[in-house]
Amino acid sequence: MEExxxxxxxxxxxxxxxxxxxxxxxxHKGYSMIFVDYLDRSQTTATMxxxxxxxxxxxxxxxxxxxxxxxxxxGIVMSALKPRCLDCRNxxxxxxxxxxxxxxxxxxxxxxxxxxxxxxxxxxxMCASVCPTGAISFGRYEEIVPLRRTKPVNVHVFGNQHVETxxxxxxxxxxxxxxxxxxxxxxxxxxxxxQQQTTSESWIDMQVEESDKSNEF
Amino acid sequence: MAKVGNLKRITEQFGPHLHDAPYDxxxxxRVIDKxxxxxxxxxxxxxxxxxxxxKNHVVGFEPRYDFPxxxxxxxxxxxxxxxxxxxxxxxxxxxxxxDGNFEQATWDEALDLVAAKFKxxxxxxxxxSVGVYSGSSLTTxxxxxxxxxxxxxxxxxxxxxxxxLCMVSAAAGNNKAFGIDRAANPWDDIPLxxxxxxxxxxxxxxxxxxxxxxWEQRDRGGRWIIVDPRETAxxxxxxxxxxxxxxxxxxxxxxxxxxxxxxxxxxxxxxxARTNGWEGTRELxxxxxxxxxxxxxxxxxxxxxxxxxxxxxxxxxxxxxARGIEHHTxxxxxxxxYINLVLATGKIGAPGSGYGxxxxxxxxxxxxxxxxxxxxxxxxxxxxxxxxRKHVCDVWGLPEEELPQAGVSVVEMFDxxxxxxxxxxxSICNNVMVSLPDTNQVRRSLEGLDFYVCxxxxxxxxxxxxxxxxxxxxxxxxxxxxxxxxxxxxxxNKATDPPGDARQDWWxxxxxxxxxxxxxxxxxxxxxxxFEELRIASRGGNADYYGITYEKIERQKGVFWPCPxxxxxxxxxxxxxxxxxxxxxxKFHAIEFAPPAEVPDxxxxxxxxxxxxxxxxxxxxxTRRIGFLVQQCPEPxxxxxxxxxxxxxxxxxxxxxxxxxxxxxxxxxxxVRTIRPDTIFIPYHWGEELxxxxxxxxxxxxxxxxxxxxxxxxxVEKIHTRELPLFxxxxxxxxxxxxxxxxxx
Numbered sequence: 001m002e003e004x005x006x007x008x009x010x011x012x013x014x015x016x017x018x019x020x021x022x023x024x025x026x027x028h029k030g031y032s033m034i035f036v037d038y039l040d041r042s043q044t045t046a047t048m049x050x051x052x053x054x055x056x057x058x059x060x061x062x063x064x065x066x067x068x069x070x071x072x073x074x075g076i077v078m079s080a081l082k083p084r085c086l087d088c089r090n091x092x093x094x095x096x097x098x099x100x101x102x103x104x105x106x107x108x109x110x111x112x113x114x115x116x117x118x119x120x121x122x123x124x125x126m127c128a129s130v131c132p133t134g135a136i137s138f139g140r141y142e143e144i145v146p147l148r149r150t151k152p153v154n155v156h157v158f159g160n161q162h163v164e165t166x167x168x169x170x171x172x173x174x175x176x177x178x179x180x181x182x183x184x185x186x187x188x189x190x191x192x193x194x195q196q197q198t199t200s201e202s203w204i205d206m207q208v209e210e211s212d213k214s215n216e217f
Numbered sequence: 218m219a220k221v222g223n224l225k226r227i228t229e230q231f232g233p234h235l236h237d238a239p240y241d242x243x244x245x246x247r248v249i250d251k252x253x254x255x256x257x258x259x260x261x262x263x264x265x266x267x268x269x270x271x272k273n274h275v276v277g278f279e280p281r282y283d284f285p286x287x288x289x290x291x292x293x294x295x296x297x298x299x300x301x302x303x304x305x306x307x308x309x310x311x312x313x314x315x316d317g318n319f320e321q322a323t324w325d326e327a328l329d330l331v332a333a334k335f336k337x338x339x340x341x342x343x344x345x346s347v348g349v350y351s352g353s354s355l356t357t358x359x360x361x362x363x364x365x366x367x368x369x370x371x372x373x374x375x376x377x378x379x380x381x382l383c384m385v386s387a388a389a390g391n392n393k394a395f396g397i398d399r400a401a402n403p404w405d406d407i408p409l410x411x412x413x414x415x416x417x418x419x420x421x422x423x424x425x426x427x428x429x430x431x432w433e434q435r436d437r438g439g440r441w442i443i444v445d446p447r448e449t450a451x452x453x454x455x456x457x458x459x460x461x462x463x464x465x466x467x468x469x470x471x472x473x474x475x476x477x478x479x480x481x482x483x484x485x486x487x488x489x490a491r492t493n494g495w496e497g498t499r500e501l502x503x504x505x506x507x508x509x510x511x512x513x514x515x516x517x518x519x520x521x522x523x524x525x526x527x528x529x530x531x532x533x534x535x536x537x538x539a540r541g542i543e544h545h546t547x548x549x550x551x552x553x554x555y556i557n558l559v560l561a562t563g564k565i566g567a568p569g570s571g572y573g574x575x576x577x578x579x580x581x582x583x584x585x586x587x588x589x590x591x592x593x594x595x596x597x598x599x600x601x602x603x604x605x606r607k608h609v610c611d612v613w614g615l616p617e618e619e620l621p622q623a624g625v626s627v628v629e630m631f632d633x634x635x636x637x638x639x640x641x642x643x644s645i646c647n648n649v650m651v652s653l654p655d656t657n658q659v660r661r662s663l664e665g666l667d668f669y670v671c672x673x674x675x676x677x678x679x680x681x682x683x684x685x686x687x688x689x690x691x692x693x694x695x696x697x698x699x700x701x702x703x704x705x706x707x708x709x710n711k712a713t714d715p716p717g718d719a720r721q722d723w724w725x726x727x728x729x730x731x732x733x734x735x736x737x738x739x740x741x742x743x744x745x746x747x748f749e750e751l752r753i754a755s756r757g758g759n760a761d762y763y764g765i766t767y768e769k770i771e772r773q774k775g776v777f778w779p780c781p782x783x784x785x786x787x788x789x790x791x792x793x794x795x796x797x798x799x800x801x802x803x804k805f806h807a808i809e810f811a812p813p814a815e816v817p818d819x820x821x822x823x824x825x826x827x828x829x830x831x832x833x834x835x836x837x838x839x840t841r842r843i844g845f846l847v848q849q850c851p852e853p854x855x856x857x858x859x860x861x862x863x864x865x866x867x868x869x870x871x872x873x874x875x876x877x878x879x880x881x882x883x884x885x886x887x888x889v890r891t892i893r894p895d896t897i898f899i900p901y902h903w904g905e906e907l908x909x910x911x912x913x914x915x916x917x918x919x920x921x922x923x924x925x926x927x928x929x930x931x932x933v934e935k936i937h938t939r940e941l942p943l944f945x946x947x948x949x950x951x952x953x954x955x956x957x958x959x960x961x962x
Contacts, residue, residue: 011432013422016832016849023243024277024296030243042888043889044448046450130292132291132428
């Protein structure tokens with residue numbers, strides 16, 4: 001599959017249309033696999049969507065003792081295979097992006113598979129279909145990147161771990177990689193987030209995390 | 218007697234309850250019987266959407282990629298819209314209130330009671346003792362029918378609609394300046410504009426899918442000037458944010474015009490050839506130096522100059538605005554002063570150059586065109602104009618002396634209810650206990666009525682006060698047209714039948730008319746038949762729908778009015794050659810700044826403004842029942858600047874009391890740097906003790922009669938509790954309600 005996803009946080013208006021639409025996907029009906037977070041509502045209305053980044057060497061698959069997480073030929077990291085999933089939640093804890101969810105009723109890990117049921121039929125994933133602004137877009141690199149003023153980045157550095165992803169972040173920066181140090185503080189030239197400003201979190205940030213970022217359901 | 222009665226029992230029976238799944242749960246093994254292309258029921262973008270139907274139930278949606286406005290895109294309200302159709306709270310029986318409780322009734326019982334009461338009131342107190350209050354989320358066919366029902370069915374002068382709380386300042390301003398009330402450009406023009414000036418419109422939350430066009434413009438190198446007292450998601454993304462004091466738009470626009478005149482950025486050839494009234498406006502604007510404008514608005518003079526240069530120097534540009542500038546006692550003047558900028562620079566009537574108001578309701582445009590406004594007849598005709606009266610009476614077959622004269626606006630109608638002049642009311646498609654200003658006064662008005670009838674598909678906070686509630690239909694259960702915010706007429710298609718005993722609204726209204734002996738004017742068997750009459754009634758008017766047919770709408774993916782003949786393709790862009798005043802010219806209006814009706818003082822030192830959040834639609838009667846949406850925003854809150862909060866000793870999340878001259882309410886504080894220190898903001902979608910409208914000022918714009926929702930004086934008081942309300946267990950609005958079958962009730 002030549003198409004992939006492009007996440008452009010600058011455009012995100014925080015409407016969570018993607019979060020609602022994700023629930024309509026045939027493979028995880030009723031449950032959303034997307035997170036949209038306020039960066040810090042006390043300072044700004046800025047928000048950021050998180051979907052599975054579909055890593056080239058996915059940490060979730062590397063830590064899986066049962067080899068339950070497969071990567072398709074097109075580079076899509078699939079949800080855990082039900083007969084294999086051991087219920088251990090290693091993947092949920094290990095993913096550097098915090099993406100996989102754990103379905104306690106089904107004893108199964110679940111995550112974004114880039115709407116495999118849709119893309120295999122030539123349809124766009126649900127989130128990228130509904131996103132009003134193009135903060136989440138689906139298409140070919142040469143189709144989307146020339147239209148944007150932001151820069152595609154698909155290398156993330158978490159401490160000592162370098163992660164290359166199939167999904168691109170579109171950033172207003174000249175860096176080639178997104179670097180996060182041990183304390184989780186972003187080091188690029190993205191916006192004006194300073195250490196001092198991120199210390200207190202608004203209740204609305206926490207409310208979103210409670211409802212949105214529960215990795216267990 | 219319109220009293221609420223047994224509130225506890227009513228909310229137990231009719232909600233709002235949270236529900237968050239298709240009627241038979243989330244299932245992946247569906248066999249879809251049909252896919253119905255239609256439009257979202259919510260805002261004025263009217264996004265295309267495909268509804269998935271299985272066994273006569275709407276069970277999901279699929280993006281409608283082929284509809285050119287949204288190309289599949291939807292906001293969270295649109296995504297979850299289908300969940301309201303089979304919601305367990307749906308009203309499925311006619312209800313008559315007895316001893317404070319609603320009891321199920323048959324249609325004959327309920328309709329006969331309504332007809333008998335209306336007849337009794339009218340024979341005792343005159344025709345005008347019964348009023349009609351309608352809405353703009355109805356299809357255009359229904360809005361036409363409501364106007365005809367009031368005038369030809371009831372014979373009352375008192376009819377108005379909830380656009381009075383919404384687009385009416387823009388409508389009045391457009392008519393004064395251009396001689397017609399419609400957005401001037403299709404949204405396809407937005408990406409062609411070098412600069413967008415967006416005033417009082419938080420498109421990110423209120424018209425999310427419009428952002429598709431805004432970002433296309435941006436991708437081409439376009440710039441945004443955003444005028445808003447809050448740094449909204451829209452303002453954050455803009456290039457220049459003019460964070461003005463609420464209600465000072467006239468000074469800001471005049472200040473910008475001043476800079477453009479001083480720097481020679483006006484288009485004098487355009488002004489001479491196509492406008493009237495420039496001299497007076499020019500002289501007035503020369504007095505509004507950027508320094509003076511800065512003092513009034515609180516925006517730094519340099520920013521006003523920068524914005525004026527950006528817009529003035531651009532070759533193409535569009536001005537758009539919404540409720541933020543319109544919900545004021547100076548609403549019409551605010552609109553006119555921004556239109557002055559458009560006319561002075563000649564940026565109108567060409568690709569990428571233009572102007573438009575962004576209507577809030579789904580059919581905000583169509584609903585204000587065909588005669589449910591107090592002074593209006595179909596086709597944007599005037600009820601005061603003898604020729605217009607004759608035209609419409611001929612179409613209706615109504616003797617002209619039977620056609621009532623103009624009525625009054627809805628806030629004034631509610632005054633007349635307290636005064637006893639209006640004693641009976643029929644309302645459809647509105648929720649007065651949420652949306653009208655000064656909730657406590659509204660309650661007194663309702664309680665003063667002898668008889669109150671509501672047509673609704675969910676029990677709204679307003680309907681609770683009714684004597685009779687008639688169960689109507691959702692948008693998925695009927696067909697008809699709506700007109701979106703750019704003037705494009707689109708077609709809503711029927712996906713399923715109304716549940717239980719619920720009926721289509723046009724059937725209900727006609728049955729009341731028939732039982733009052735006026736059946737000969739109401740012989741429609743389908744929305745299509747109403748539309749055929751509407752076409753003829755609107756013919757030759759400003760909003761001319763004569764050339765529009767259902768078939769043409771489907772074929773062209775919408776038709777822009779005016780469309781005077783069947784071979785006419787419609788008119789996407791207005792004013793390319795002429796404006797709609799008799800001389801073909803547009804009019805400048807010299808507008809002097811005047812403050813809002815209520816300004817801060819020692820007792821009430823803050824400016825309270827109200828608005829919306831993306832998860833709720835208008836009065837919330839539809840969206841406050843959908844689990845996903847409520848989970849995102851369970852309750853209203855008050856945005857307050859950290860400096861103001863620190864001065865008052867208020868911390869983030871603390872429950873505080875907000876007080877105005879009219880009432881008070883308690884809300885959790887959201888301490889944010891994105892609001893002005895002199896201003897607080899509360900979203901308005903909730904009723905009763907959660908209503909910001911307990912506080913707002915019912916002062917009206919003298920022309921449009923729109924209330925001043927966007928600025929009143931208020932103060933904040935600390936209540937000494939450490940409870941963080943949104944985290945209390947009882948307040949987690951997120952629990953999924955059990956799926957109960959509609960027939961169980």
